[in-house]
Amino acid sequence: MTARILNGNAIRDQIYSELAAEISALKAAGIQPGLAAVLAGENPASKLYVNSKIAACGKLGLASFLITPPASISTDDLLAVVDELNRRDDVDGILVQMPLPHQVSSKKILDALDPAKDVDGFHPINVGKLVAGQPSLAACTPSGVMEILRRSNIPIEGSNAAVMGRSDIVGKPMALLLLHANATVTICHSKTHELKDVVHRADIVVAAMGRAAMVTPEFIRPGATVIDVGQNVIADRADALRIFANFPEKLETFRAKGSVLVGDVHPDVVNVAGAFTPVPGGVGPLTIAMLMSNTVKAARMRRGSSAPVAAAGKS
Numbered sequence: 423m424t425a426r427i428l429n430g431n432a433i434r435d436q437i438y439s440e441l442a443a444e445i446s447a448l449k450a451a452g453i454q455p456g457l458a459a460v461l462a463g464e465n466p467a468s469k470l471y472v473n474s475k476i477a478a479c480g481k482l483g484l485a486s487f488l489i490t491p492p493a494s495i496s497t498d499d500l501l502a503v504v505d506e507l508n509r510r511d512d513v514d515g516i517l518v519q520m521p522l523p524h525q526v527s528s529k530k531i532l533d534a535l536d537p538a539k540d541v542d543g544f545h546p547i548n549v550g551k552l553v554a555g556q557p558s559l560a561a562c563t564p565s566g567v568m569e570i571l572r573r574s575n576i577p578i579e580g581s582n583a584a585v586m587g588r589s590d591i592v593g594k595p596m597a598l599l600l601l602h603a604n605a606t607v608t609i610c611h612s613k614t615h616e617l618k619d620v621v622h623r624a625d626i627v628v629a630a631m632g633r634a635a636m637v638t639p640e641f642i643r644p645g646a647t648v649i650d651v652g653q654n655v656i657a658d659r660a661d662a663l664r665i666f667a668n669f670p671e672k673l674e675t676f677r678a679k680g681s682v683l684v685g686d687v688h689p690d691v692v693n694v695a696g697a698f699t700p701v702p703g704g705v706g707p708l709t710i711a712m713l714m715s716n717t718v719k720a721a722r723m724r725r726g727s728s729a730p731v732a733a734a735g736k737s
């Protein structure tokens with residue numbers, strides 16, 4: 423059996439075209455949605471992420487504002503930056519790129535965000551609303567996984583879902599979103615006993631542990647849908663040869679670049695699963711798409727527009 427590939431890039435493009443139409447409708451109603459990104463310090467990976475988010479805003483017609491405080495900024499000064507963004511009417515969404523400089527209290531900063539502008543969905547008010555099943559701004563990566571499942575017509579209601587990982591940004595919100603979609607959800611973590619057996623019972627497996635290629639074919643019930651959230655860089659030749667023994671094109675990438683990306687799911691799972699998301703090109707593209715979607719949703723909720731709602735913007 424060879425699994426159906428769930429193409430995240432195609433789903434992202436579909437969401438973008440819906441969002442572009444919705445943004446045009448908002449603009450016609452006199453509303454220009456805007457996203458503010460706070461990038462403190464010089465972390466190269468953070469710069470790359472923020473630049474991709476700003477580029478997506480430009481592509482879709484969202485206003486974007488980049489705020490770049492120095493790495494030496496104090497918690498109080500960053501709180502003042504957040505306070506100003508909370509008050510600005512042209513800012514609908516605020517994202518504070520993590521990690522923050524070590525002297526800054528990330529918790530204080532995230533808690534200070536106006537929940538109505540918290541497009542990453544990390545504020546306790548939004549987490550609480552997610553738990554209660556109320557409309558909210560939900561975390562982007564799990565929301566993206568739901569879009570992949572729904573738009574690929576994977577049955578969720580009544581299915582057994584195993585979420586591997588229980589972080590605040592992926593595992594927990596993922597489990598809640600699946601639960602609200604009427605899946606029977608098991609949350610697995612590093613202390614789970616008989617992990618392989620637990621996961622093997624699942625119709626839908628979401629792997630988000632940050633453990634390269636850990637989910638081997640023995641974990642997967644034949645025909646199950648496997649969603650791979652993990653993003654791990656393999657820079658060791660022996661590891662690359664072991665993981666990608668059956669994937670010469672990946673080994674070629676490794677030879678050319680000196681590294682290759684792998685998810686938390688072993689590539690051989692393609693022979694057992696019914697459907698799966700590749701890495702790269704699966705879940706990854708959806709994270710920024712859902713940030714854009716949350717920004718439009720925040721604009722609509724905060725400014726009370728009755729403009730039509732795109733599918734990606736529904737809670």
Ligand code: NDP
Pocket residue numbers: 563586587588589590591592593610611612613614617630631632633651652653654705706709
């Ligand atoms: P965290 O490190 O915060 O959480 C990892 C979770 O996995 C923990 O709950 C941990 O359990 C669990 N875990 C670790 N090892 C095992 C194991 N051997 N067996 C079972 N469970 C285990 O990671 P994140 O949630 O932030 O990220 C997970 C992965 O997703 C990473 O690869 C990250 O790069 C990727 N990611 C991808 C995104 C995308 O856009 N595609 C966005 C965000 C993350 P415990 O709680 O017991 O320690």
